[in-house]
Amino acid sequence: MTNYRPSSLPVLPLLLWDTPPGLELALAQEGIAYRTVRDPHRLAFRSGRFVLFDGRRTAESAVLAKLSPEHVAIDVDALRRGEPVDPFRALVDHRAGQARWEVGGYELTERISRHAKAAIRARLLARLRDAVVGSGGLWARLGAFPFPFRSAFNFRADLDERYVEDYARFARARHRLADCCTHFVSTHAYGDVPLVLQDLLRFDTQSHGHYHFVYRDPEANFRNLSRADAILRESGFDPVGYAAPHGRWNEGLDDAIEAQGYGYSSDFQVGYDDLPFFPWRADASRFSRVLQVPVHPISEGLFFDAGATRGRVVADHLVRVVRAKIDAGEPAFVYGHPERRLGRHPEVLTALADAISDQPLVWRVTLTEFAQWWRWRAGMKWSVVAKGDQRYEVQFDDWGVDFPLALELVRGTHVSSLPLSGPVTPLRLGELAYERREHGGEVPTPTFMSRPPSLRSAVRHAIDWETVTPLDELPAHTLADRVKKGLRWWRHARYEEEVPQ
Secondary structure, three states: OOOOOOOOOOOEEEEEEEOOOOHHHHHHOOOEEEEEEOOOHHHHHOOOOOOEEEEEOOOOOHHHHOOOOOEEEHHHHHHOOOOOOOHHHHHOOOOOEEEEEEEEEEEEEEEEEOHHHHHHHHHHHHHHHHHHHHHOOOOOEEOOOOOOOOOEEEEEEEEEOHHHHHHHHHHHHHHHHHHHHHEOHHHHOOOOOOHHHHHOOOOOEEEOOOOOOOOOHHHHHHHHHHHHHHHHHHHHOOOEEEEOOOHHHHHHHHHHHHHOOOOOOOOOOOOOOOOOOOOOOOOOOOEOOOOOOOOOOOOHHHHHHHOOOOHHHHHHHHHHHHHHHHHHEEEEEEEEEEOOOHHHHHHHHHHHHOOOOOOOOEEEHHHHHHHHHHHHHOOOEEEEEEEEOOOOOEOOOOOOOOOOEEEEEEEEOEEEEEEOOOOOOEEEHHHOOOOOOOOOOOOOOOOOOOOOOOOOHHHHHHHOOOOOOOOOOOOOOHHHHHHHHHHHOOOOOHHHHHHHO
């Protein structure tokens, strides 16, 4: 890293020259202004003082040859030091693993993203912030929520199975959270239940697919999403979002969501307990056009599957998570299932409603509105120009008023937040007031099971085994398709023989 020299170049945006996509993803989540240098000529570097490069890809001498004495070059390879895995790779890793938690005396298991990406991002950017500030820069970011909110709350309800009476019980318990509840409905379960669909028309309702399964085959995913979309539109809905069954994600599913024209999805096997992000598509060398809006991955079903019989243990856990997220200034997004569970344990929704009832700085929001906000925030192009004597100017290329924006300046664990009211905002560092952002209770940390997959699980994965899709709708294009269909026919015939007529 070069030594700091006084400069007239903007302190933001950061300029990225051949850096890993994981860095770009993290900066976008954080709300830091950055620009990617694709044609590294000297004029391209006049829009920022700090130039980030990866010493594993580009030699520092090649970088310095393009820069002026005013620039500060930062090798982001140094940010990898001390990490158990390459943090840039981890942030774009889409693989999932079987996780385990100990909560309230119960052992909970679920497949989730194999990396705690929020924690990795926090460590990575803290080191980068120290490097930038230590060289005379400024760490300023757009707030993660519209001004003056400090957090956001949403309850996501996944409607997987047809239990109409349970939905009715859930609906009665939902009334205090109706404005911040998003429903993802499986149309195989409720597509022909007009009473439920008519009720859902009053709320934020999106697609959970037709059959409750995510396929490895892109065409099968597209058929499943298209079928659900058609049913929802015929019933009066205008779906723009999707949540995958079991939180599963793959590139073929992402292709199907993009082809459907949806703006966001919410799949905890690609990311959980984190800020929204656009997944990196290594197969296409680009970021996905579908925004991921992560949620907390522990639902009530994990407790009941582990032997719990009372809703209070679920309520206690989810309330602790929500309070910890609010204290940390992060999205407090949790989810659950009405059928056989929340519909029969209304105390869970009551406890959540109580937890946010006295929180005026928590944005009660649907996932659809939050996704709209985040995409708008991600599209803002801005810079910070030094004016001397601790004075700066925040400048936006295209100012918009869709949402009220906040600018946050970070000094260690202290943050100063101020509203941005126009395309140019003067900033005097000496006049800012900072507050300490304390973390509240800890969100349980998962451990991952490392046992190798059995032969049975490997075969099930290879043939995309499931019993949800009707036999007559299963394709037979590939060998795996034919093996799966044959096993399904055998299973069906065996079941018919065992069940008395």
